Amino acid sequence: MWFKNLSLFRITEPFTFDPDELAEKMEALRFRPCGAHEESSYGWAAPMGNSGQALVHATNGYMMLCVKKQERVLPTAVVNEMLQEKLADQEEQQGRKLSKKERTRLKDELIFDLFPRAFTFSRKTYAYIDPKGGWLVVDAASSNKAEDLLSLLRRSLGSLPAVPINTTNNPVTVMTQWLVSQQTPDDIVVEDECELRSPGEEASIIRCKRQDLALPEIQNHLDSGKEVIQLALSWADRLSFVLDKNLAIKRLRFLDLVQDQLKELDIEDEATRFDVDFAIMSAELGLFLPRIIALFGDVSQP
Numbered sequence: 577m578w579f580k581n582l583s584l585f586r587i588t589e590p591f592t593f594d595p596d597e598l599a600e601k602m603e604a605l606r607f608r609p610c611g612a613h614e615e616s617s618y619g620w621a622a623p624m625g626n627s628g629q630a631l632v633h634a635t636n637g638y639m640m641l642c643v644k645k646q647e648r649v650l651p652t653a654v655v656n657e658m659l660q661e662k663l664a665d666q667e668e669q670q671g672r673k674l675s676k677k678e679r680t681r682l683k684d685e686l687i688f689d690l691f692p693r694a695f696t697f698s699r700k701t702y703a704y705i706d707p708k709g710g711w712l713v714v715d716a717a718s719s720n721k722a723e724d725l726l727s728l729l730r731r732s733l734g735s736l737p738a739v740p741i742n743t744t745n746n747p748v749t750v751m752t753q754w755l756v757s758q759q760t761p762d763d764i765v766v767e768d769e770c771e772l773r774s775p776g777e778e779a780s781i782i783r784c785k786r787q788d789l790a791l792p793e794i795q796n797h798l799d800s801g802k803e804v805i806q807l808a809l810s811w812a813d814r815l816s817f818v819l820d821k822n823l824a825i826k827r828l829r830f831l832d833l834v835q836d837q838l839k840e841l842d843i844e845d846e847a848t849r850f851d852v853d854f855a856i857m858s859a860e861l862g863l864f865l866p867r868i869i870a871l872f873g874d875v876s877q878p
Contacts, residue, residue: 577853579702579715582817582825583722584865585738591707593733595634598705602631602732607644612692616647618728621700624850635851638858639705643725648694650687658690659683701725704854709862712738717826741823744873748821751804758790760809761871767816769808772797815864823872834860 593601607619621644622629633640662682667674674682701721703714712729714722730736754760755770770789772782782797798804810816814833818826837856843849866874 577702577850578830578857579713579861580826580828581715581717582828582861583714583716583719584741584823584825584869585712585714585722585726586741587705587707587710587712588737588739591705591710595630595632595639598639598733599630599632602641602729605728605732606631607646610646610648610696613688614648615691616645618643618645618724620644620728620732623702624847633850633854635855635858637706637708638854638862639707640854641703641705641725641729643701643703643728644698645701646696646698648691648696650690650694655683655687655690659686662686704858706858706862709866711865712736713861713865717824719822719824741869741874743823743869747819747823747872748803748805750872751807751819751821752798754807755789755794755804756798763812763867764871765810767808767810769806769818770794770804771806772802773805774800774802811864811868814860819868823869825868830857830860 602620605619607621608617610617620631621642622631623633623640623642631641659682663674663679666678666682701714701716701724703712703722703725705712712726714725716722716725726736726738754764754766760766766789768787768789769785770787771784772794773779774781780802782802784794787794805821806818808816808818808827810831814831815828816831817828820826834856838852841852843852
């Protein structure tokens with residue numbers, strides 16, 4: 577349940593729904609499995625995983641949400657093989673080559689017949705709302721997945737004034753300066769990974785992993801005008817992460833200072849463990865997010 581990627585949105589007006597009210601609003605768009613001829617289904621699911629449970633899991637004022645997407649999959653190779661057989665049979669029966677329109681119609685009919693028997697796969701995307709801090713935090717590396725969840729939440733609530741984070745200082749400029757000067761704020765440490773890009777339409781890109789970023793070859797790239805568009809960092813010995821040019825946070829890890837809190841607890845019950853994990857994670861991020869945004873000058877305070 578620990579989030580690994582953070583797509584961040586600022587809620588720009590007070591969020592006034594309590595967990596029960598929010599769950600009631602979401603109920604109309606609760607997930608249901610794909611129909612026989614539906615390509616996909618998308619809706620709210622219980623964060624704890626059981627279909628009968630509440631759609632909102634609340635802990636210490638934070639509200640966890642989960643959206644589930646199910647898709648039907650027809651392997652292309654299977655469709656093509658069966659289509660070729662049907663085309664051959666039709667052309668033999670009619671003694672002529674089928675037209676493009678006829679071939680397309682035959683393929684559509686085949687897919688329609690196969691769809692109810694197609695296998696499905698599902699995936700979940702988690703998010704939580706921090707009403708006090710004014711955050712919607714989505715565990716998604718893809719901005720499209722995060723926007724899809726936000727769109728569903730807006731449909732459930734009627735509207736939601738939430739915007740991507742914006743800063744007074746360009747993250748690329750700030751991160752580049754950290755590497756050029758080899759100086760960072762006291763609670764931020766540059767790790768061993770970065771991505772550099774030169775300006776211009778035909779930009780060259782350098783990716784470094786497990787590399788000492790203070791070495792001369794890295795500085796040479798910076799001296800030639802390349803800028804940092806992604807940088808591995810750690811914060812206060814509590815979190816490590818990769819920060820990109822849009823302030824999306826990827827490959828988030830909670831370090832020993834955080835994980836040790838769990839080791840001190842002897843928890844066997846799955847529901848209790850979920851609740852404790854969420855409480856610890858949201859409390860850490862409640863401190864981390866304002867700090868990381870403040871480094872770049874937050875202009876979207878709620």
